[in-house]
Amino acid sequence: MHIQLADVLFEEGRTFHYEIPLERDVMEVGRESFALYEKSPVVLDIVNTGGQVIEIEGSCQVSAKIPCGRCLKEVETSFMLSISRKLDMKGSEQERMQRLDGVDLITGTKLDVERLVYDGLLAQWPMRVLCKEECKGLCSTCGADLNTDPCGCDRQSLDPRMAAISDIFSAFKEV
DSSP states (O other): OEEEOHHHHHSTTOEEEEEEOOOOOEEEETTEEEEEESOOOEEEEEEEEETTEEEEEEEEEEEEEEEOTTTOOEEEEEEEEEEEEEEEOOSOHHHHHHHTTTOOOEETTEEEHHHHHHHHHHHHOOSOOOSSTTOOOBOTTTOOBTTTOOOOOOOOOOOGGGHHHHHHHHHHHTO
16 A cells, blocks of 8 residues: 655645555565454554655554464464654655665655555564463474373483483493
């Protein structure tokens, strides 16, 4: 979704209010995609503060289903986005992109609202989510969910530095 900023640029001091439905259904982080649901409309107030400087204030609430970092169960995670940007519309499109660290929020005089929300979500995206703090995860041998039932696999792992000594003890057991 795009907002035409031409009207905002011609009226200094006036606040423009927008409520825009979020069209994005999937959040892509790296090579993974996550389903978005319970998306509230993006509420934006855009003000021309003078000198072709625009201030954008807004908010949006989004929920995503992210797999647990240990057992891979989907965890419903909510994000409350608070948007606050100051855009200087002076100069060429290339100069504006450099000031925005290469983020293409504005094309001509159109503001890309989806990109604005994506950047906000990406900044808040967790490195890892757990379904519960005491999640036991999956068995590294058979892949069973250890939260539901113990699988019976031998999960005793030895320190790799002790492998040589373990081999010596194994040799003596055979004698």
